[in-house]
Structure formats: C-alpha cells, structure tokens
Amino acid sequence: MKNFIKNSLALAIILTIATSCRKTEDLDVDFNKYNLDMPETNTDLDKWLNTNLLDPYNMKVIYRYNRYYYGDAAADVAPLKPENVRPMMQTVSDGYLAPYLKIAGLDFVQRTNPKEWVLYGSAKYQTDGSAIAGTAAGGRRVTLYGLNSFSLAPSFVNSRLYVIHHEFTHILNQTVAIPIDFEAISGGTYKQPWTLTSAATAKDNGFLGSYASGSPTEDYAETTATLLVSGQSYYDNYANTSNATAKSRLKLKESNVVNYFNTAFGIDFRKLQKEVQNYLKNTIKDPSISFGYWLNRNLYKSMTINLDNDVTYSTYGISDQFRTAYQTSKANVIGLSGFNLGFGSVKLNFTSATAMTMDVNFSQGTTNYVATYNFTMSVNDATGAVKFTLSSTAPTGNAALLLTSVQPLLTYLNNNNFIADWLPASYNTGTYTNFGGFYVSGTPANYFYGALGQ
Amino acid sequence: MKRLIFLFACLFIFAGCKKSSFVSKFDEDPEVRMGEAIAKVKNILSSAENGWIAITPTADGGGYSFFMKFDAAENVKMYADLNDASSTTEYASYYRVKQDQGVDLVFDTFNYITMLNDPDPATLGGNRGTGFKSDVDFIYDRSSGDSIIFTGKRYRQSLKMVKATATQRAAYESAGLKTAIDKVKSFFSTNKYPYIEIVSGTSTIKAGISINTTNNVAGGKRLTLTGVLADGVTTATASTKFAFTLDGPFLLGTDLKYSSITFVKILWKDASTLALYDSTGKEYIVKNSTAPLTPLYLLLGASYGNVVLPNATTYTGWGSEYISRRATAASAMLNGGYALRLEQMTYTFNNTTKKMTLKVNMPQNATQYVGTLNYTYTRGSDGIFKFTYVDADGNGTLIVPFMAALLGQRLNVNTFTVDYLSDPISGGLYAQFKSIENPNFTFSGALQ
Numbered sequence: 001m002k003n004f005i006k007n008s009l010a011l012a013i014i015l016t017i018a019t020s021c022r023k024t025e026d027l028d029v030d031f032n033k034y035n036l037d038m039p040e041t042n043t044d045l046d047k048w049l050n051t052n053l054l055d056p057y058n059m060k061v062i063y064r065y066n067r068y069y070y071g072d073a074a075a076d077v078a079p080l081k082p083e084n085v086r087p088m089m090q091t092v093s094d095g096y097l098a099p100y101l102k103i104a105g106l107d108f109v110q111r112t113n114p115k116e117w118v119l120y121g122s123a124k125y126q127t128d129g130s131a132i133a134g135t136a137a138g139g140r141r142v143t144l145y146g147l148n149s150f151s152l153a154p155s156f157v158n159s160r161l162y163v164i165h166h167e168f169t170h171i172l173n174q175t176v177a178i179p180i181d182f183e184a185i186s187g188g189t190y191k192q193p194w195t196l197t198s199a200a201t202a203k204d205n206g207f208l209g210s211y212a213s214g215s216p217t218e219d220y221a222e223t224t225a226t227l228l229v230s231g232q233s234y235y236d237n238y239a240n241t242s243n244a245t246a247k248s249r250l251k252l253k254e255s256n257v258v259n260y261f262n263t264a265f266g267i268d269f270r271k272l273q274k275e276v277q278n279y280l281k282n283t284i285k286d287p288s289i290s291f292g293y294w295l296n297r298n299l300y301k302s303m304t305i306n307l308d309n310d311v312t313y314s315t316y317g318i319s320d321q322f323r324t325a326y327q328t329s330k331a332n333v334i335g336l337s338g339f340n341l342g343f344g345s346v347k348l349n350f351t352s353a354t355a356m357t358m359d360v361n362f363s364q365g366t367t368n369y370v371a372t373y374n375f376t377m378s379v380n381d382a383t384g385a386v387k388f389t390l391s392s393t394a395p396t397g398n399a400a401l402l403l404t405s406v407q408p409l410l411t412y413l414n415n416n417n418f419i420a421d422w423l424p425a426s427y428n429t430g431t432y433t434n435f436g437g438f439y440v441s442g443t444p445a446n447y448f449y450g451a452l453g454q
Numbered sequence: 455m456k457r458l459i460f461l462f463a464c465l466f467i468f469a470g471c472k473k474s475s476f477v478s479k480f481d482e483d484p485e486v487r488m489g490e491a492i493a494k495v496k497n498i499l500s501s502a503e504n505g506w507i508a509i510t511p512t513a514d515g516g517g518y519s520f521f522m523k524f525d526a527a528e529n530v531k532m533y534a535d536l537n538d539a540s541s542t543t544e545y546a547s548y549y550r551v552k553q554d555q556g557v558d559l560v561f562d563t564f565n566y567i568t569m570l571n572d573p574d575p576a577t578l579g580g581n582r583g584t585g586f587k588s589d590v591d592f593i594y595d596r597s598s599g600d601s602i603i604f605t606g607k608r609y610r611q612s613l614k615m616v617k618a619t620a621t622q623r624a625a626y627e628s629a630g631l632k633t634a635i636d637k638v639k640s641f642f643s644t645n646k647y648p649y650i651e652i653v654s655g656t657s658t659i660k661a662g663i664s665i666n667t668t669n670n671v672a673g674g675k676r677l678t679l680t681g682v683l684a685d686g687v688t689t690a691t692a693s694t695k696f697a698f699t700l701d702g703p704f705l706l707g708t709d710l711k712y713s714s715i716t717f718v719k720i721l722w723k724d725a726s727t728l729a730l731y732d733s734t735g736k737e738y739i740v741k742n743s744t745a746p747l748t749p750l751y752l753l754l755g756a757s758y759g760n761v762v763l764p765n766a767t768t769y770t771g772w773g774s775e776y777i778s779r780r781a782t783a784a785s786a787m788l789n790g791g792y793a794l795r796l797e798q799m800t801y802t803f804n805n806t807t808k809k810m811t812l813k814v815n816m817p818q819n820a821t822q823y824v825g826t827l828n829y830t831y832t833r834g835s836d837g838i839f840k841f842t843y844v845d846a847d848g849n850g851t852l853i854v855p856f857m858a859a860l861l862g863q864r865l866n867v868n869t870f871t872v873d874y875l876s877d878p879i880s881g882g883l884y885a886q887f888k889s890i891e892n893p894n895f896t897f898s899g900a901l902q
Contacts, residue, residue, distance in 0.1 A: 033483070033485050033486050033489060034485045035485060035488050035492060035552065035553040037550075037552040037553065039548070039550045039562065041527070041528065041548070063563070064548055064550065064560075064562040064563060065560060065568075065590055066560075066562070067590070067591060073608075075573070076572075076573045076583065076585055076587075076608075077573065078564065078568055078569075078571055078572035078573065078574065078577070078585075078590070079547075079561065079562055079563050079564050079565075079590055080564055081563065081564040082547070082548070082563050082564075121564050121568075121572070122572050122573050122574045123573070123574065125573045125582060125583035125584075126583075127583075129582075129583075146574075148574075148577075149576075
C-alpha cells in the first residue's frame with residue numbers, strides 16, 4: 001500500500017510538473033470594456049470642485065452616493081443634496097485647508113491632504129444607537145456624514161470643522177505615529193465600548209469626553225480638534241473644572257499635541273490654532289469662542305497692563321488714546337507732591353461675570369502698595385459688548401490718595417463702550433488667549449489689552 | 455479495488471491536464487455583456503419621453519408612488535405621493551446605472567425616493583437608523599413592453615415602473631397627483647363609516663374600510679378592512695399597503711384577504727363612487743354607513759387598544775355621577791398628604807389575555823408620576839363587561855384608597871356596556887362606558 005501511494009504520488013507529481021510547463025497564449029483582457037463606476041458630470045459645481053480642490057490639492061470630492069464608500073452593510077445612509085456640496089467644501093477650504101496652507105505651506109497640504117472626500121446626506125447610525133459624523137481611512141480618505149442639514153450657523157460649522165480636524169489628525173497619525181508617551185498620560189483608563197463610559201467618568205480620567213476615552217487614537221484626535229476648533233478657552237475651562245489629576249493630564253496632552261505638530265511636521269500649532277479660530281470668529285461669527293463669552297463665564301480672572309515693561313506693547317503697539325490715559329496717570333502718580341512714589345502696573349481683576357476692580361500698583365521706596373477701584377461690568381455674549389461703570393462710593397485709603405492722579409484711566413474705562421476681543425489682532429508669539437483686550441465700539445483703533453490670567 | 459483507485463486517480467490527473475483555449479458559452483466576455491445590459495437599462499429609462507410611473511412598497515412603512523423622468527445625462531426629475539410638496543413640486547437629482555450584482559439603478563443624490571431610505575427621523579418620520587426600510591440601489595430584474603421592474607438591493611422591495619402617457623405626464627406636471635390624493639381623502643372624510651358588502655355563505659356581511667394616508671411607519675399608507683364575520687361575533691381584519699396614483703389608491707401585493715376573498719384593486723367607478731375589486735374581477739361598491747359597523751365591544755382590545763380619558767372635570771359622555779365621583783377622588787388625592795393631582799387616565803384592553811390596565815397620571819408639583827392598576831375582565835356575548843381588580847404598582851397602591859369613589863365603589867363592582875360616541879363638535883370618535891347598575895355613572899375617552 002505504501003509503495004502504491006508513493007508510486008502514484010510520484011507519478012502525479014511528474015504529471016503535474018509536466019503539464020504545468022505547458023504555456024498557452026497571453027491573457028487577453030481588454031480593460032477598456034470594464035464597467036468602471038465613475039460618474040462624470042460637468043456642471044458648474046464640478047468645475048468649481050476641479051478648479052478649487054482637485055487641480056491645486058489633488059482632492060477628489062465624491063458626492064454621488066456609493067454604498068461601498070461607507071461599507072457597512074448594517075447601516076442605511078441617505079444620499080446628499082448636491083446644492084450642499086459647494087458650501088460645505090467652501091467651509092472645508094476656509095476652515096481647514098486655508099489655515100494649513102498658511103501655516104504649513106502648499107507642499108505639506110499636497111502631501112498630507114486626504115485625496116478622497118466622500119460626502120453623505122444623513123448621519124451613519126450605529127446599531128448601538130449612536131450616529132457617526134465622519135471617518136478617516138488609510139491616510140487618504142475622509143468621509144463626512146449628515147450634510148443634508150448643512151447651514152452656516154456657528155453650531156453646524158463648528159461641529160463639522162471639528163469632525164474634519166479630528167479626521168485629519170487621524171490622517172496625520174497614519175503618516176507619523178502618535179508619540180509613545182501620549183498613551184501613558186491616561187494609561188490604563190482607555191476602555192471600549194466608549195458608549196458605556198459616562199462623560200463625568202471620562203472627565204475625571206482626563207478625557208475630553210466619552211468618545212476620547214475609547215482609544216489613544218481617538219483621544220489624540222479629540223485633543224487636537226478641541227484645541228483647534230472648540231478653542232483654547234474651552235479647553236482651559238474644561239481642564240479647570242476637572243479634578244487636579246485630570247487637569248494635569250489634559251495639560252500634558254495639550255503640550256504633547258503642540259510638540260507633535262512641531263517635531264513631526266514643523267508646524268507651529270499655536271499659529272494654526274489662531275488661524276482656525278480667526279475663521280470661526282470673523283467669518284462664522286461663533287460667539288462661543290470669543291473673549292467676551294469666556295469673560296462672561298469668568299474663565300479669565302485678570303488682565304495685567306504694563307506698557308513700559310512688557311515687550312508685547314513695543315512689538316504690537318497700543319492705541320494713542322489708551323497710551324495717553326496710562327502715561328498721564330503714571331506721570332501724575334510719580335509727580336504727586338510730597339510722596340515720591342513709583343508707578344508699577346495696572347491690573348484689571350474680573351472678580352465675577354459682573355464685577356471688575358482696577359488695581360494700580362505703586363511703590364514708595366522699597367514698599368509696594370495697591371490702590372483699588374471698583375467697577376461693575378456687563379458683558380453681552382452675542383456681541384462681545386462690555387461696559388464698565390465706576391462705583392459711586394467714594395474710594396478710601398490708597399485709592400483716595402491716587403484718585404485725582406489716575407483719573408484719566410478711570411475716565412477711559414468708565415466713559416467708553418467696549419467690545420471684548422482677542423487683542424492684539426496680529427499677535428502670533430504664543431497661544432492666542434495669552435492676551436485679550438477691549439476696543440471702543442465703532443472705533444477699533446482705540447483699544448487696550450493685557451496679559452490674561454485664569 | 456487498489457487498481458480501481460489507481461485507474462481513477464490516473465484518469466483524473468489526465469483529465470485535469472487537458473487544456474484547451476477558453477471558449478465562452480456566450481458570445482461575449484462578461485464585462486462586455488454587462489456593459490450592454492447597463493446601456494440597455496439606461497436607454498430604456500431615458501428613452502421614455504413621457505417618463506415613468508413607479509410604485510414601490512417599503513419594508514417597514516406603506517407604499518409609495520413616483521412619477522420619474524430620466525435623461526441620458528444621468529438627471530432624474532420626480533414627483534411623489536409623500537406629501538403635498540412632493541406631489542406638486544418637481545425635484546431634480548442624479549441617477550446612474552452601474553454594475554453591481556446585476557445592473558444597478560442608483561438614485562445617487564437626494565430626492566423624494568431617497569427620503570424613504572433616510573435614517574434621520576426628521577426627514578420624513580422614518581425610524582431612526584433605518585427610515586422606512588427602502589433602498590437607494592435597485593437591481594434590474596426584467597422589462598417588457600411598457601414596463602421595467604427593479605428589486606431593492608437591501609430590502610428586496612420591488613420597484614415597478616410603467617411608461618406614462620402624454621396625458622398622464624401632463625397631469626403630473628400640473629399638480630394632478632395632489633388632486634387625485636385630495637379626492638380620495640375627501641371621499642373618506644365625507645363617508646365616515648365606509649364599508650363593502652360581501653356575500654358569505656347564506657348571509658351578507660359588511661366589512662368596514664379605513665384608510666391611513668399619513669407617513670407613519672407602522673400604520674401609514676395602508677388600507678384596512680375590519681368587521682364581524684357571518685357568525686356575528688368573530689371579528690376579522692385585513693390590511694394592505696397602498697400608494698396613490700392619478701387613478702386613486704393603488705393596492706400593493708395580495709395581502710388584502712378578507713373572508714377568503716383577495717381584494718386586488720380599488721378604483722373610481724364613477725366621479726363619486728369607489729369600488730373594490732377582488733382577484734376574480736368582482737366589484738364591491740364602497741357604501742357609507744351612518745354609524746360604525748362593528749359593535750365596539752368586539753373591537754375593544756383588538757382593533758382599538760386604548761381608551762384615553764383626558765385631564766378634565768367634565769367631558770362629552772361623562773354622566774353626572776361620574777363627574778361628582780371624579781371630583782371626590784381628585785380632592786382625596788390632592789388632600790391625601792402627597793398633593794397629587796388626578797389627571798389623564800388610560801384604560802388599555804387586551805382581548806386575548808382579557809386583561810385591562812388602568813394608568814393614572816398623578817403629578818406631584820411639576821413631577822409626573824403614573825400609577826398602574828391591573829384588572830382582569832370578562833366580556834359576555836351580549837357585550838357586558840365585568841372588571842375584577844387584581845393588583846397595582848407602588849404608585850397605584852397609594853391612590854387606590856383615594857379613588858374608591860370611582861373604583862372600589864363603581865368600576866370594581868358594577869357591570870358596564872360600551873358603545874361609540876361621536877363628539878358633536880370635533881367629530882372625534884370616543885368610547886363610552888355605561889354602568890348598568892348606576893345609569894348616571896358613564897365615562898368616555900378617545901379611542902386609540
């Protein structure tokens with residue numbers, strides 16, 4: 001039996017080898033006749049997409065429904081309204097491409113920008129009840145869902161840009177891996193499915209939400225998107241309202257992201273952040289990222305103004321009106337007869353959403369003194385309008401002593417109607433929330449600003 | 455045996471070795487034949503100069519109809535019977551025909567037909583995540599003469615298209631679909647209790663017709679027959695999906711089987727007469743009754759599940775004794791130490807299990823609480839109800855003593871008849887219970 005098997009096996013092998021050697025003619029397949037699914041139209045929309053996205057950045061926008069791009073047999077996703085394609089992609093262009101082009105350059109955008117942008121009309125609902133707003137795949141495709149409800153309302157644009165920056169972070173992470181020290185920051189607390197982690201638990205563990213607590217990659221994308229789109233104030237406020245451990249973790253994650261952009265791609269993250277924020281502030285008019293909004297929530301507790309000892313003022317300037325009020329007050333204090341005083345700085349303390357005190361720091365010899373003046377404050381979230389009103393109660397002590405001297409500053413603050421804003425406008429030497437200020441409503445050239453404290 | 459195995463092995467090996475050039479069973483390669491099929495379907499669709507009347511059922515919802523015009527540049531324009539806007543406003547989008555598992559017609563940008571697929575309930579009221587369970591991709595099935603038939607890729611619902619005539623096209627393009635829909639709605643709002651007569655054995659039975667023209671997933675776009683069979687006590691019900699066409703409601707499928715008759719069509723016999731037709735072509739004129747056909751006691755717990763008594767002190771159909779006893783109960787609840795308010799009461803019947811659940815809304819300040827009381831009941835052949843209290847949940851137990859005037863002294867001990875009550879003002883249909891022992895103890899609520 002063994003021999004029989006051996007023999008027949010040998011025969012079979014020989015036969016197989018012999019026949020394997022036989023060659024037939026070349027494979028003759030004409031791919032011209034293959035039925036490719038590449039719908040082509042040449043409407044104004046298509047021309048606009050080609051001119052503005054495909055030609056310069058090799059960015060193909062796929063807006064005609066193809067179920068295989070979302071690839072989930074268990075989901076129903078609705079097709080898109082074509083009239084929403086252009087405004088959506090304009091938003092992508094302004095709120096995502098333009099900041100990267102300006103800060104990271106054309107070469108970076110051409111190298112890293114996802115090549116396929118697939119758009120769908122509805123969200124992609126999961127069987128667990130959650131709905132997906134966007135996905136990124138393979139470093140080359142971004143899929144955006146739920147665009148039939150497109151609008152230029154701040155809430156919609158903010159949420160979509162958030163998704164785009166989130167997904168693009170995945171793309172970057174698929175190009176240069178996440179720094180290995182990142183995962184250790186919240187080490188041991190990542191857990192799937194994320195839907196079972198409450199927002200409060202996630203926050204206690206130093207995550208920006210339940211979703212971020214699912215995996216380090218999502219955590220990284222959420223950190224980046226929150227810093228870029230929700231803004232630094234939101235991030236700081238979230239961290240400040242967490243427990244001490246969570247706050248330190250959030251701050252570590254923030255610096256990790258900033259370093260990653262710098263070392264992996266040579267991008268100044270702070271400048272990029274300011275560009276995105278400027279788009280949301282100036283074009284979309286999103287009130288929730290404004291200085292006034294966060295002043296009204298008492299995130300910022302103080303503003304320090306020292307015209308002569310802070311390089312920021314010599315770099316970015318200050319309005320003549322404020323300089324005059326400040327320098328006149330300063331000269332008056334120094335010249336106050338019989339006291340021989342020195343002038344330190346001015347500090348506005350935002351003690352609550354409705355109260356402000358102005359501290360004038362001065363000295364006599366080596367002893368420092370403070371004169372404090374009380375104001376009420378009102379802030380309008382939507383417009384950023386701020387009104388300071390000096391208390392009618394007569395000041396006492398140091399404040400009474402300097403009252404006449406610092407009257408120009410008190411009058412400047414009391415008599416003007418201000419708009420709160422991130423000032424100086426051209427500030428680009430650090431995080432855009434380092435400085436904030438006020439300009440006179442209707443007269444942007446009349447303004448002042450100072451270093452913010454939380 | 456060994457030799458045999460050896461022989462077969464050799465045969466297989468040699469047979470396996472035989473090579474010959476591939477010769478297709480068909481004239482052309484697969485991709486060429488598929489290309490031809492795609493071109494054919496696209497050509498059929500776009501060459502119909504007056505467009506197509508398309509009808510599809512949805513897997514979860516009712517039926518829907520469309521009037522579609524395709525052109526060779528992948529544009530499609532349509533009307534649909536979803537709502538007033540879709541039946542009067544043409545909407546343009548793209549389509550394409552591509553290779554899938556067969557030839558695939560894709561409505562690849564938003565249009566009326568994709569609203570049925572839309573998983574966002576805000577679009578047309580479909581279920582979250584699945585919409586009405588309808589498709590965006592439809593696989594070509596067959597075509598002949600003036601018709602072409604597709605099958606939904608995922609939910610397997612047929613999409614049947616018939617070429618429209620120039621007259622039909624003109625009608626669709628001048629809001630004719632809305633006119634046709636309104637005519638049907640108007641017929642059923644004028645004829646409140648429509649029915650047909652069916653000869654069953656030696657007797658003639660009546661089957662009431664109800665039509666739901668909404669986009670409700672569970673009940674919308676359905677036509678239902680309900681009535682009592684020849685024995686006088688057995689209720690029967692049959693329902694089918696329909697879509698509106700210029701000719702009226704178009705019944706889908708063969709679900710409408712009632713008293714062993716399959717109804718397949720409903721058409722206007724003349725300007726103001728509707729008629730149903732069965733599978734043999736027999737005609738059943740839709741007539742109108744002055745009152746509901748089927749005694750309510752037969753339908754309670756079957757076609758109608760709930761009787762909802764509103765939060766009120768008086769109401770159409772509430773007898774004087776009920777009003778005063780309800781006030782007594784409400785006062786007892788309010789002053790019983792918990793400051794509970796007696797509000798809406800819902801009686802839920804189940805005719806199979808013969809159980810009745812009474813849910814009482816009993817808010818305390820701004821917080822809503824609901825007390826649940828469980829009953830069983832018997833229903834005599836004469837339609838007389840007798841309720842027996844079983845138990846209650848925590849909230850329910852709390853209010854049982856407070857509600858003694860209504861429950862312990864009446865509902866739990868009396869016997870009741872039930873009948874329809876039509877609100878003279880709103881025209882709404884209510885159920886009214888009457889105590890046999892205490893004729894002034896009557897109460898009513900909306901039928902749901």
